[in-house]
Amino acid sequence: METYYDILVDELKNKNLRLSAHRLKILQYLCENLNHPTADQIYVHLQKDVPTLSKTTIYNTLHVLHEAGLVRVINIEDNETRYDIIIESHGHFKCEKCGSIFNFKVDFNVLETKDLAGFKVKDKDVYFKGVCKKCLLNIESEN
Amino acid sequence: METYYDILVDELKNKNLRLSAHRLKILQYLCENLNHPTADQIYVHLQKDVPTLSKTTIYNTLHVLHEAGLVRVINIEDNETRYDIIIESHGHFKCEKCGSIFNFKVDFNVLETKDLAGFKVKDKDVYFKGVCKKCLLNIESEN
DNA sequence: GTTCCTGCAAAAGCTTTGCAGAAGA
DNA sequence: TCTTCTGCAAAGCTTTTGCAGGAAC
Numbered sequence: 001m002e003t004y005y006d007i008l009v010d011e012l013k014n015k016n017l018r019l020s021a022h023r024l025k026i027l028q029y030l031c032e033n034l035n036h037p038t039a040d041q042i043y044v045h046l047q048k049d050v051p052t053l054s055k056t057t058i059y060n061t062l063h064v065l066h067e068a069g070l071v072r073v074i075n076i077e078d079n080e081t082r083y084d085i086i087i088e089s090h091g092h093f094k095c096e097k098c099g100s101i102f103n104f105k106v107d108f109n110v111l112e113t114k115d116l117a118g119f120k121v122k123d124k125d126v127y128f129k130g131v132c133k134k135c136l137l138n139i140e141s142e143n
Numbered sequence: 144m145e146t147y148y149d150i151l152v153d154e155l156k157n158k159n160l161r162l163s164a165h166r167l168k169i170l171q172y173l174c175e176n177l178n179h180p181t182a183d184q185i186y187v188h189l190q191k192d193v194p195t196l197s198k199t200t201i202y203n204t205l206h207v208l209h210e211a212g213l214v215r216v217i218n219i220e221d222n223e224t225r226y227d228i229i230i231e232s233h234g235h236f237k238c239e240k241c242g243s244i245f246n247f248k249v250d251f252n253v254l255e256t257k258d259l260a261g262f263k264v265k266d267k268d269v270y271f272k273g274v275c276k277k278c279l280l281n282i283e284s285e286n
Numbered sequence: 287g288t289t290c291c292t293g294c295a296a297a298a299g300c301t302t303t304g305c306a307g308a309a310g311a
Numbered sequence: 312t313c314t315t316c317t318g319c320a321a322a323g324c325t326t327t328t329g330c331a332g333g334a335a336c
Contacts, residue, residue: 125272
């Protein structure tokens with residue numbers, strides 16, 4: 001069975017991008033960790049395995065993967081950029097207590113609007129913020 | 144007739160926030176320029192009138208206005224934060240050619256999803272990116 | 287008279303850039 | 312062999328912080 005990773009590697013080949021060891025590591029990390037990591041989180045994690053890995057390479061690779069259409073950029077918060085492999089369109093919810101990001105289904109078709117008639121829409125992002133279920137329960141149990 | 148500015152000033156009074164000269168200037172600018180400026184754009188513009196104004200005050204004021212619920216924070220792009228007085232909920236479209244940000248109507252009710260059952264949702268943002276009508280026409284006329 | 291706001295300078299934090307050496311095709 | 316990638320160090324940008332003086336109430 002072909003995994004997300006395999007599919008993405010094929011995509012890289014198709015687009016004539018080099019399959020360097022570091023790129024594959026980063027891609028693998030993204031496929032195994034669908035928790036919308038920041039560049040720094042990827043760096044800290046992979047450095048354990050690959051001590052020579054630099055942040056520059058993380059940024060470079062994320063840019064390349066984004067331009068190739070394999071990675072989504074998430075700017076739900078102003079002071080951090082997060083990354084996500086693109087599986088299917090969904091919205092992102094960020095909990096202000098624990099900082100976790102959750103995916104949720106969004107019907108992007110219903111967002112069509114005549115206000116943007118004549119516009120070419122390439123990216124659609126839906127960002128929600130608030131408090132997640134788990135944190136809400138924790139707050140309740142404290143009172 | 145009461146303007147947006149008047150309404151917002153009343154809001155500040157109600158929340159016991161000080162109506163300093165600089166705060167009122169920044170609020171006035173936001174009411175008269177509904178083009179989602181960055182902190183720097185506000186700074187550059189207002190400095191002509193108020194040379195002593197500092198960027199620190201711009202940031203401070205924007206934070207205060209945001210916490211008071213009068214200003215919306217827009218993170219459609221990773222390297223810049225934009226600000227918007229809150230009139231009614233709408234989506235934001237950013238043109239990748241000219242950089243302009245357009246508002247468009249969004250029915251936020253249809254975005255409700257059972258995936259977030261039990262979550263407390265406080266903010267909802269819809270960000271689209273692409274090319275605006277005007278830039279599309281310019282591109283066509285070049286060919 | 288208090289409290290809060292302002293502005294300067296410095297620091298912090300994330301991201302980008304330039305360039306020489308290394309690795310991929 | 313040629314092209315592209317990598318990593319270091321430095322720079323760039325936006326935003327935050329600490330603190331003394333000043334303004335609002």
